[in-house]
Amino acid sequence: MMISLTIDGRKIEAEQDTTILDAAREAKIHIPTLCYLPEVQAIGACRVCLVEIEGNRVLQASCILPVSPGLVVLTNTERVRKARRFAVEMLLSNHPFECLTCARNLNCELQSLATDLCVRDIRFTGDKSEGRIDESSPSIRRDQNKCILCRRCVTVCQEIQSVTALHLQGRGFGTRVEPAFDRDINDVACTNCGQCSLVCPVGAITEKEYIKEVWDAINDPTKFTVIQDAPAVRVALGEEFGYPPGTLVTGKMLAAARKLGFDRIFDTNFAADLTILEEGSELLQRVKEGGILPLITSCSPGWIKFIEHFYPEMLPNLSTCKSPHQMLGALTKTYYAKKMGIDPKDMIVVSVMPCTAKKFECQRPEMRSSGYQDVDYVLTTRELAKMIKQAGIDFENLDDGSYDDPMGEYTGAATIFGATGGVMEAALRTAYEVATGKTLESVEFTAVRGLEGIKEAVIPIEGIGDVRIAVSHGLGNARKLLERVKEGKEQYHFIEIMACPGGCVGGGGQPFPVNNDVRTRRAQALYAEDCSLTLRKSHESPSVKKLYEEFLGAPLGEKSHHLLHTKYTPRSRF
Amino acid sequence: MAAENQCNCVQTQEEDLYPRLNEIIGEHKGKPEDLIMVLHKAQNLFGYLPKKVQEMVAEGLNMSINEVYGVITFYNFFSTVPQGKHSVKVCLGTACYVRGSQKVLEKTEKALGIKVGGTTDDRRYSLGVVRCIGACGLAPAMLVDEDVYGRVKTTNAMEIIEKYE
Numbered sequence: 001m002m003i004s005l006t007i008d009g010r011k012i013e014a015e016q017d018t019t020i021l022d023a024a025r026e027a028k029i030h031i032p033t034l035c036y037l038p039e040v041q042a043i044g045a046c047r048v049c050l051v052e053i054e055g056n057r058v059l060q061a062s063c064i065l066p067v068s069p070g071l072v073v074l075t076n077t078e079r080v081r082k083a084r085r086f087a088v089e090m091l092l093s094n095h096p097f098e099c100l101t102c103a104r105n106l107n108c109e110l111q112s113l114a115t116d117l118c119v120r121d122i123r124f125t126g127d128k129s130e131g132r133i134d135e136s137s138p139s140i141r142r143d144q145n146k147c148i149l150c151r152r153c154v155t156v157c158q159e160i161q162s163v164t165a166l167h168l169q170g171r172g173f174g175t176r177v178e179p180a181f182d183r184d185i186n187d188v189a190c191t192n193c194g195q196c197s198l199v200c201p202v203g204a205i206t207e208k209e210y211i212k213e214v215w216d217a218i219n220d221p222t223k224f225t226v227i228q229d230a231p232a233v234r235v236a237l238g239e240e241f242g243y244p245p246g247t248l249v250t251g252k253m254l255a256a257a258r259k260l261g262f263d264r265i266f267d268t269n270f271a272a273d274l275t276i277l278e279e280g281s282e283l284l285q286r287v288k289e290g291g292i293l294p295l296i297t298s299c300s301p302g303w304i305k306f307i308e309h310f311y312p313e314m315l316p317n318l319s320t321c322k323s324p325h326q327m328l329g330a331l332t333k334t335y336y337a338k339k340m341g342i343d344p345k346d347m348i349v350v351s352v353m354p355c356t357a358k359k360f361e362c363q364r365p366e367m368r369s370s371g372y373q374d375v376d377y378v379l380t381t382r383e384l385a386k387m388i389k390q391a392g393i394d395f396e397n398l399d400d401g402s403y404d405d406p407m408g409e410y411t412g413a414a415t416i417f418g419a420t421g422g423v424m425e426a427a428l429r430t431a432y433e434v435a436t437g438k439t440l441e442s443v444e445f446t447a448v449r450g451l452e453g454i455k456e457a458v459i460p461i462e463g464i465g466d467v468r469i470a471v472s473h474g475l476g477n478a479r480k481l482l483e484r485v486k487e488g489k490e491q492y493h494f495i496e497i498m499a500c501p502g503g504c505v506g507g508g509g510q511p512f513p514v515n516n517d518v519r520t521r522r523a524q525a526l527y528a529e530d531c532s533l534t535l536r537k538s539h540e541s542p543s544v545k546k547l548y549e550e551f552l553g554a555p556l557g558e559k560s561h562h563l564l565h566t567k568y569t570p571r572s573r574f
Numbered sequence: 575m576a577a578e579n580q581c582n583c584v585q586t587q588e589e590d591l592y593p594r595l596n597e598i599i600g601e602h603k604g605k606p607e608d609l610i611m612v613l614h615k616a617q618n619l620f621g622y623l624p625k626k627v628q629e630m631v632a633e634g635l636n637m638s639i640n641e642v643y644g645v646i647t648f649y650n651f652f653s654t655v656p657q658g659k660h661s662v663k664v665c666l667g668t669a670c671y672v673r674g675s676q677k678v679l680e681k682t683e684k685a686l687g688i689k690v691g692g693t694t695d696d697r698r699y700s701l702g703v704v705r706c707i708g709a710c711g712l713a714p715a716m717l718v719d720e721d722v723y724g725r726v727k728t729t730n731a732m733e734i735i736e737k738y739e
Contacts, residue, residue, distance in 0.1 A: 158638070163638075164640050164641050167640040167643070167644035168648070169644050169648075171647070179640045180639045180640045180642070180644075181625065181643060188639075189638075574629055
């Protein structure tokens with residue numbers, strides 16, 4: 001049923017159950033917000049979205065007030081502006097003024113609000129609540145002095161990811177966002193997915209920066225520096241330079257990486273194709289030999305840490321394949337090092353990822369198959385943008401650059417890894433052809449695409465039978481799917497799970513803001529690139545074929561086992 | 575810190591209470607909505623909510639320990655430190671406050687060597703505050719166990735407290 005109401009003198013029709021805020025936004029009327037986060041949280045806590053309702057004594061939070069017939073709403077009266085400014089002033093009175101050196105400077109929602117509301121003076125002085133800086137995690141950094149208690153991180157961690165590594169502790173002025181017993185975040189069941197850093201409106205939770213370490217490596221003449229980037233980076237990096245979400249900026253990104261001074265630029269996509277050959281072979285082997293099913297993908301290190309903490313009994317279901325960038329790191333320091341006659345100890349491999357969990361992953365003790373740490377540093381998409389800006393590179397006017405041989409070639413199957421369902425689709429393309437020996441004409445498995453939380457399909461493959469698959473993204477959905485599997489309700493052969501909503505395009509290290517519209521646009525850019533490529537199946541990649549001929553032998557062979565596969569560690573829920 | 579100073583006899587007693595806690599948790603298994611009720615019962619059983627109890631409740635109700643701890647630290651009623659044999663509560667209601675109860679509290683904290691919410695190492699006293707007990711005419715007021723004391727002074731607060739062995 002449609003409801004008629006008036007906002008700022010305009011007659012507006014809105015669906016029942018929508019909020020004043022949504023109705024206003026639909027009508028292109030701007031109401032500022034702070035704690036509100038579409039698709040995640042509407043709690044009316046920050047009082048920034050206050051509006052005046054005719055006949056109503058007090059101002060109302062528009063993010064939680066539903067529309068009702070005949071309502072007369074005023075969104076921008078002097079009274080409203082004063083109240084909003086007051087709310088922000090109160091927040092600022094308890095906020096450290098370190099803006100100029102804050103990682104979120106000029107990209108901070110509180111800062112923008114203070115600007116928009118023209119806050120010029122803070123009338124309230126007194127105690128500031130004391131927080132702590134928690135740098136225990138290799139993935140995220142928490143500066144609780146900057147926290148404004150908007151609860152977005154708590155909600156995303158609890159309701160979207162079903163992890164609850166953080167929660168509000170205490171009450172009143174002493175309230176803090178912390179794990180239990182004031183533990184460090186690295187000592188609790190945190191998956192390092194970084195969704196908290198993606199939704200934090202201020203600089204209270206950010207990724208742990210490794211920019212300085214990477215510059216040091218570039219500037220050290222004795223180091224041979226290699227950079228690689230994941231597919232989700234190239235469809236999001238542009239946003240940091242003013243391009244709309246879903247603009248493919250691969251060429252400019254590569255030119256920028258070259259200008260930054262990296263010696264070689266490889267593509268994580270190359271290793272994504274390789275992952276498909278290894279993981280696809282693992283699937284066929286388990287199906288044929290009656291191994292443990294369902295087989296579950298292992299590309300997402302946030303997901304890996306999740307299953308280690310919450311479902312350790314299901315670790316045998318995980319594919320033993322490393323995530324693609326770890327494979328590429330191991331190959332760079334072995335295959336490529338040998339080929340070029342470079343001592344791997346002098347190599348520094350830097351991965352640019354949409355991900356904060358990969359910062360933790362690269363430091364795992366298992367990830368040293370080359371004899372050294374296979375990937376030295378992981379930068380997020382946001383950090384790469386910061387380095388490009390730091391280096392004074394005019395991103396927009398760069399001529400397109402390119403990847404280096406021999407690990408810069410990729411197929412369309414690899415590039416869709418960045419979207420939820422992508423790994424599954426890529427695996428199906430290869431599994432079908434390898435199992436049947438026939439050419440797959442229609443390569444697009446659209447049933448596994450899109451933002452539905454859990455996607456299922458049955459794919460008939462000659463010689464194997466019906467292959468039952470499932471795909472989920474966001475750890476809350478992963479939990480639901482695993483419960484289904486545990487209860488024995490569904491018998492799947494193969495499951496893809498990505499920790500972040502939307503898959504890597506919505507990763508914790510991506511540019512702000514991320515919502516379903518942004519996730520969809522970035523994913524569409526990946527699918528468009530896949531569509532534009534001649535080679536769209538991983539096993540067709542000439543460079544991957546050559547790698548097997550020259551170095552690895554066959555998928556699941558001894559060398560693969562040593563360099564490309566790994567093992568997992570059961571961890572406590574607490 | 576208090577936990578390390580416990581004598582063995584107290585620890586043994588605590589161990590004996592876990593089977594009963596398991597029964598309580600069993601009645602609410604997998605029901606996060608029953609958290610406050612379970613914590614209430616657990617605190618009645620143990621006198622406070624030690625870490626192990628919190629973890630067992632989290633596990634049993636299928637929720638995160640971080641959330642359980644969040645609820646415990648939100649409510650003044652719940653305590654994560656063992657309670658002393660006698661509870662000392664200084665009233666900080668408006669009337670008592672203007673008549674100097676803050677000073678009484680500070681003096682008591684100093685004399686007992688603990689802060690509000692704490693318990694003395696010998697587990698004799700726990701110190702807390704209340705916000706008005708309806709004895710404003712006697713301000714500043716103090717409560718030891720169930721007994722109300724009026725017109726308390728910084729000079730006689732400890733005298734009163736020490737009567738409780």
